Amino acid sequence: METFESLVRAEFAPQNTYLNTASNGLLPARTVTALHEAVRLRVDGGPLDPLFDDVEAARAAFARLAGVPAARVAAGSSVAAHTGVIAAALPAGAEVLTAEDDFTSVLNPFHVRGDLKVRAVPLERLAEAVRPDTALVAVSAAQSADGRVADLPALREAAREHGARTYLDFSQAAGWLPMDASLYDFTAVTCYKWLLGPHGAAFLVLPEDFGGLTPVLAGWVAGEVPMNSCYGPVTELAHSARRFDLTPALFSYAGLRRSLELIEEIGVDAVHAHDLALADRFRAGLRGLGREPVPAPGSPIVSVPGLGHRQSELARAGVQVSERAGRLRASFHLYNTPADVDRLLDVLSG
Template sequence: METFESLVRAEFAPKNVYLNTASNGLLPARTVAALDRAARMRADGVPLGSLYEDVEAVRASFARLAGVPVERIALGGSVAEYGALIAASLPEGAEVLTAEADFASLVNPFHMRGDLKVRAVPLERLAESVRPDTALVAVSSAQSADGRLADLAAVRRAARAHGARTYVDASQSLGWLPLQAAEDDFTAAIAFKWVLGPHGIAFFVAPEDFGGLKPLLAGWIAGEVPWESCYGPVEELARSARRFDISPSLFGFAGLRASLEMVEQLGVDAIQAHDLALADRFRAGLSRLGHTPVPAPGSAIVSVPGLGSRQGELSRAGIEVSDRAGHLRAAFHLYNTDADVDRLLDALSG
């Protein structure tokens, strides 16, 4: 019988101690094989129509992970694309509440509108800062820079009390933290981090009534019958959130289908338990070394102030982490082990 450990070891054999999933996730062996098969189809002149089945399989898989009907799922290329659609739907002068120093792909589309009131507050004060004139609260579920988790339950309560909508970027938590997209108006995430997919694919969850969004990026793929929407204006947009799809990167979806199948096979709850045990082991070790990480309980991302400058020497030693704003950022995921944590601690103690 396959265990969590045996399944993971069959898929991953990194050459380095890889603790940088918050930047890019590793590709499972099955994903590499799927990408190779898709590329060979193109090289051999084989029709690519079957790859569109991968797109729909990815949509269904993400819907299961998100806990929403598949009709609410759109597939595109970046979080910023969908933030731009949300920004375009807001009335002039609307207030958008964000967390200070949240990731640019989340917040920048609202600043680019030029006529919205974008207000940033400390993450821990986000819920209490919602006001009657707040139209939208936009926040990452886990902060990219340091792994701090947003109190989404409190944010949702405050938003509902004031008639505001919520928009969550789950890019740094999808795959290790259970997603409750049904509780928010909008959710977006990219696929190349914790769900271990190729670059170039993003997920989006729209409201059932589309939340006033206009499909400004719609091409032929957004038609109710795409192959009948290739020429001239699209006469009938998809009746589902697929109207917000961007023309798919087919090879990427072939690979992502395999990655998501593995994530579902392992189970997000099991992945979360594994990742957090490693993160907590690292935090305990840091305490013994006299270092204090940014407080981020319950996060698989650990950020240590003042140690970011050591990223280069750690990389040369075969340990991959990130330098973010002077902090050393280590991200622990399913392919990591206790030995990886201990090797990083040993290197930091030197």
């Protein structure tokens, strides 16, 4: 039986100290191979059927990770598009409760409607800010800027008490944080971060009754029989959440299928323990340097005030991190090691 370490070594060999998964995850070797095979299929004029099979295999794999039936999962290309479908279904004047400075893709489609009441509060106050007239609570499970994790049990309870719906973006959480999408009304994920996929693939989880949403972006792939839905209006939408599919970026899903396969082989619980141990090692090392990170317990994303300006210096030293909101942001994933943490601390110590 292969171990965590052997699986990771077989898939990754970064040439630098890569601590930036919150921006982009590294592609596993099997994913790169699948991308090459997909391109070769098109170069040789092969049929598209195998690539559409990859979409369905990726949908099923993500559904298993999310703890829901595949029939509840729609395939798309971005969280913003999924948010737009949800925003389009809200009645004029509906209140949408959000977290201050959350990622734009979770927020902007509600704002551009122009006729919704969008209210933002600090993440820590989100649950207590739900009111009887709140129609929807929209928030990232983990914040992009600093890694803070929302109090999801408190949020679910507050939403249930007041009859509000919930929309969770797991883009900065799926892949390291065990998730159960059945606990929320709507859940979106983009797959090029912690799920290690190529850009251009995202998923939306909906209730079995679709939660009152209308597939306003539906094209031919949203038909119950897509090849019978190529001309004129779609006369029969898919009976599953596939009615909310967007025309897939086939190469992206060909690769994503293999990335999700790897996550399943290793197990999210094992990734969770590994990633958090590295983040905690970095937090402890920072305190030894007299630095205090933004409090984000239980997160593999560590944001450090006052060090954002060191990002370029770190890059020159072969250490890849981000600068976000003026802070240095390091993020740790399955291909990272304690030596990577120590290298980052060594450069920061001068």
